[in-house]
Amino acid sequence: MIARTGAIGLLAATLIASAAVAADKVTVAYFLEWPTANQVAQVDKTYDKELGVEVEWRAFGNGNEMTQAMVSGDVDIAYSQGFVPFVVGVTSGAPLKLVGIAVTYAENDLCIVRDDAGITKDNARELEGKKVATPTGNVTHYKLLRTLTHLGVDPAKVDIVQMNGADAAVALVRGDVVMACAFGGPIDRMRTVGKPLMTGAEQEAVGINTFDIVSATDSFAAEHPDLLRKFLAVTDAANAAYAKDPSAVYEVVSGAAGMDLDATKAMMANFSFPSNEEQLSANWLGGGVQEAAKGVADVMTATGNLDKPLDDYSKFVDPSFLK
The missing domain is CATH 3.40.190.10 (Periplasmic binding protein-like II)
Known part of the structure; x- marks a missing residue:
């Protein structure tokens, strides 16, 4: 099962991850063909300017690959990682923190x-x-x-x-x-x-949410909290700009996502990008996400996709970087 086969490799790589963070560059995992509002800041290098370091964006095929790259020390932050791969990862011992909500698509x-x-x-x-x-x-x-x-x-x-x-x-x-x-x-x-x-x-009105997350390695969050806060602040500003005038960002986002313009518009029409303030609410990092993590792990265990869930997932969720 996922938990059994992945736990040894994930735990063995923890020391590598803790030593891999470099203050002169931040590596961020993301998906192609997944258009998000923050890609305007990715293209115009607002992240680099505000963080004061080079921000390298590295494309991945799925959320489990993101987890493995973070555990090995190749990636510091994962943007729009799937919630299930994150839950599987931390259940198996991956040293990760959920620090924000990237996109919702209920x-x-x-x-x-x-x-x-x-x-x-x-x-x-x-x-x-x-x-x-x-x-x-x-x-x-x-x-x-x-x-x-x-x-x-x-x-x-x-x-x-x-x-x-x-x-x-x-x-x-x-x-x-x-x-x-x-x-x-x-x-x-x-x-x-x-x-x-x-x-x-x-x-969503009753707290049944569908979403991708922003995660970071424990070591990066501990060693560079200022960079993580700035990353989330830049993302929040990009999301606000999109909410104010969606038509102004479609062309840039479609290019960054590797999609045609019509497909980008259609997909983003069903996306929502919650503000930092909204993410701190009870439905999200104020309790809802922690509850959902436990619920997802229990379901995956019952269906044979995890050996055993953890009793509590609260320690893997840290809302402090949104403040």
Whole structure:
């Protein structure tokens, strides 16, 4: 399992990570084809100017690769790292801290109910005894369980079937399941036969969030807290500029993300970039993220993707750099 196979390598590399931080350069992991508001500051080198050091941006294919690079000492900060890879990493011994929320995208991760089922959030208990498709052991699965509980549905009485997004969409359209959950493109196909049980906005309003994070190595956070605070401050300013005038940043962001302009606009339309002040609220680093980390770890353990969750994830979340 992930925890067993990764723990030895992660723990063995901790000493390497603690010795790798260099004061004259900061290395930041990010994703291509994932357009975020802060990429304007990346392109015009605002980060370099405000931090007073060279900021190197290094592209990765997934969040687990980011974790490994941070543990090995090759990366100081990961921007828009997936929440699940972070939870897996720290559960396995990776010396990381969650220091901020990079982007939220609740409307891109939903559960769609067939129209002919007649089930809405108001009578959601009718899902009990029926088949629901979802990828398991990830945030989508965790959000499904949280949503069911919030709506008064007993998850144990729902026939939850493991299906990846594309298969779940086919099953929903075909009528094999009454509801299907997924993220990204499959949701569009699901919408041809149904509607969300809860919209992304409705989920976020009750603390059921979908998001990527900003993480840093323990050593970098301890040795260069001023640089980490400045990094988050520059990000906050870029997010505010985007919120004020989105059209002014699309072209620059599309180039930095390696995407065409229309695709960039379409994707960012479903993104939200919370301010530092918002991130300090109870829904986020004020308690919600810590609770979500434990919930995700419990779900992943129950589905065999982790050997054992930790009792508490609070020590891996540090909101102080946002202040």
